[in-house]
């Protein structure tokens with residue numbers, strides 16, 4: 231998506247929540263509602279029902295009227311995630327040339343849950359579809375970096391490392407560390423570009439439903455932008 235289209239989308243969504251409202255925009259309200267849905271596990275149907283009730287009680291509210299419309303607004307901002315099926319034994323992802331494969335080419339495991347466990351809750355609309363045994367949710371990095379550079383404040387912060395070296399040997403930012411300097415020495419062309427980005431990768435297991443008796447768990451892989459890390 232080009233920058234002009236993105237800014238037009240933000241302008242469209244950045245309208246007053248209701249006539250005269252200066253405190254919160256339609257975009258902020260919608261994103262916060264969506265966050266609450268994710269945090270507290272609201273169903274899509276309950277989310278739509280709440281939006282409909284708000285709209286009925288306050289017809290002046292300038293909000294999307296369904297979950298799908300909310301989702302498409304988030305998607306248009308290019309901050310959505312992509313679902314990629316994975317082998318249940320973690321051998322491979324079913325993407326690119328393997329997008330249509332039915333089983334893992336390494337261990338032979340089926341891509342699908344053959345017999346969903348008793349009590350496996352599915353929404354009605356999904357029951358006709360096969361259920362993937364494991365799913366990777368991928369949050370593409372590039373669109374997010376583009377968003378960071380589109381805002382003058384965050385763009386300035388991302389470039390802070392260039393030209394601001396430590397004084398008196400103090401460690402204030404990863405740029406003062408030896409690893410950063412060594413990387414610059416090894417890759418001078420990369421170092422010359424002031425918009426360069428350095429990221430750290432971390433991963434750990436957690437139980438997303440806060441119930442340790444459940445066997446389901448999640449392994450988030452988190453990227454940290456070192457350009458934005460300050461030590462002081």
Ligand SMILES: [Zn+2]
Nearest residue numbers: 317321334337
């Ligand atoms: Zn496998």
